[in-house]
Amino acid sequence: MSKSILACLMTCLLLCAVVFSGLANTQLVMAKSEEANSLPLIPPWQASPSEEEIQFNCKYPIQSGTADSSFSFDVDLKYVGGEELQLFDLSAEGPSGWLVRVQQTVAGTKELPAVVLDPTQTYGGEKVVVIAIPPYWVITEPGDYNIRLQAASGNLEGSIDLTVRVTARYEFEFETETGLLNTKATAGKESHLTIVVSNTGTASLDKVMFSSSKPSGIGDERWSITFKPDELEGLKPMEEQEVDVTIKPPAKTITGDYMITLRTNSDPLTSRSPELKIRVTVGTSTKWGWIGAGIIVAVIAGLVVGFRKLGRK
């Protein structure tokens, strides 16, 4: 027992440490990326055979994507000017918190710590893949991030700077508080439904507005559906907010199920505009329900009294 508690504590501590370090380094990463921007993006291909050098070639050294995607760069390495095969150590580094690896293929899992290059070979070069994955526990701010791939053998070393351009992802979720898509209401009475809007994107949402459509039957245009607040502003990523929906069927609504649709329309940037189809079960208002039952009971009572008074037995 004490062992498992200990293990738990350890994991927690570890997690905390990792998160803190990640948060602390974000600023640093930003600074670095600015630096990277000022560097020439595509290093000139040097073909001078007189000098021993290692050449890097990357066709798409800048890649863009949202913070939750992973980026891979195909880099060709070429060793020129030498006479013998040479083993180069490979290392790739990115902003702190990022996972950066050198692999043989995108799909592969093997990391390549080193590569042997043959200077006599005339083909294009040796291909490696640099994988860069932004940290998953924090939302990476949009911006350019620098990834550097280095190859070194003895004195001979070279590097290439690759750029990951993280773009913002606008996305949010829209659900009822309970997760259920039905609710109850009473004719002529307000009923409440709480919906939760959560920003699941990577950027804050400027404005979320709501709209609704009423049941489609005749006379149903008198339904009233209102949202409070009726719009949300500046919802940060990972933040969520509750919205109270007031549903009021008209006074003469026949009991039964009615479909209403709740919609949001957020920034035009957002591709998705989630909607909720909610089944509203309109029940009898208790007053009329009781009066109805009362009438039936009264008739039966009248029957009994009639029998008592008018019958013989």
Place this chain on the structure above:
Amino acid sequence: MGQVVIETKDLSKTYDGFTAVDKLNLHIEEGEIFGFLGPNGAGKTTTILMLLGLTEPSSGTIQVCGYNPDREPLEVKRIVGYLPEKVGFYEDLTARQNLEYTAELNNLPRGEAQERISNLLSTVGLSQVSDQEVRKLSRGMKQRLGIADIWVKDPKLVFLDEPTSGIDPEGIEDILNLTANMAKRGMTVVFCSHQLHQVQRICTRVGILAKGHLVAEGQIDGLGRQAIAGGRYRIEAQVGQVHQELIDAIKRMGGVTEVQDSGDSLLISCNKDLRKQISKLIVESDNSLLGMRIEEYSLEAIYKKVLS
């Protein structure tokens, strides 16, 4: 004697051409038990219905207790009880409920009616079954219930239309006693029946109807005298010794028409009831009077005689 209860003059009833009752003159007085006789189809029921105001007479006049049943039917029905030939009751109701309904129809106050009904049910011997449904009663019980039913309104005049048909001898006895009882309480009874000896037992007067005509009416002995003995009294006297002297002496008495000698008794025909005088004469002539009897006429004999 008493007050006139029923008086009809030339009462007739024709059913499309068929005369059911023909120029009937009835006269019935208070307290009488009037036996209303006649063969089937003679018109007895028709007469009763007219007297009750249930059927319109074709001609003639009727007075029942001073009312004309045709014009004042309610007054007549209030004081007249009628037990129909085939009396029926509401089978789903109890004996008591049936009587209560009759009381209600007669506007009797509820409390009074209850008491009277209980008394009546015990009078007619139905207290045991008073809360049984009528469907469970026997024919005789229903007939007795019928008598209780007409009694509920305490009528002055009662019509009983064949009340004893289909009843066992004991039941008949009960009904006859009840009828006599009614008369004792001051009701006038008109008793329709084909059971002549029953009529003879309780009726003070009879009327015999045939084909709508009243062919005979009066007290039974009077009727018998008229019908059988040509209106004479016949006295039979048993004496010790029969002398010619005695016969002659009797013959000399005023009113005696004939004396016959039959060995040990004398048969005397006379036009008055001379029993007192004859017995005195026999005793005074030193003869011994062993017995004396005036001839009685059975209703059956009268009935047959009248209708033949």
Place this chain on the structure above:
Amino acid sequence: MYAIFRKELADHLESKRFAILFILATLAAVFAVLLAVQNIRGAVTSSSEFVFLKIFTISSEPLPFFLFFISIFIPIIGIALGFDAVNSERTSGNLSRLLSQPIYRDSIINGKFLASLAVLSFMVVSVIAIVGGLGLRIIGVPPNSEEVLRLVAFALTSIIYGGFWVALAILFSVSFDRAATSMLVSLALWIFFFLFASMIAEAIANARVPLDQNSSLEMFARNIEIQRMVSRISPCNLYGEAIVALLTPEIASLNPALMMISVTVAGKMLTPLNFGQSLLLIWPQVVSIVALAAICFAISYIRFIKQEIRAI
């Protein structure tokens, strides 16, 4: 007469006949309404003010609707309450005993008629109230005052109609000595009125104004008009017209052809009539039913007064 009324009322209330009919009628009505309310949302055709009345008028396909049930049950109940009124008294031997009591002869018929009518009213009102209560409980939309008025008028019309059948059945109970005969004759007459009157009307109309594909709308209207007029010999149709007009305020004319033309010309449904206008529309029907009932009652009255009371 009150005594007779009371007794007859008690008899009816305790009879199996009453219990069975009442239970059947209630069940049928409740059933019809329970099924009908399932379709009620689809049946609301305008932003209708008369949602509550719809309980009574809409049908759920395989089963006929409430009005159909009630228009069948009322004659049956009326006949059941009257067919043996007088002849059972006669055959049971109660009639002569009853008539020798100090009551007017007509009060027997009056008392019986009123008792039957009271029982019938009781049933009609109960059934409508039960159905209304049930409907209210289910759909949750209360009737407005006009709907209540219309329902009251509907109940009254139904009672009058039932009164006609009671009067007719009593007439037969006076005329026929056997209860079975009078019941069969009453039922036969009902079936005639219910089924055959419309058929005959259709046949006559088609004979007078034959129709084919290229008949004009006018011809069509004339045919229907004749059909309408002829079928009005049947009290069933009179009643049907009356209650449909009462419970469907959208009906502006009892003539379907006129309705049809006005709808095609105007291109839309007419606005609902108000209560007074509906009453104006149906009063000839109601008066006819009252008159028929009065005629039946008068004939049975005269026959009974003139009748020999002797059991035959």
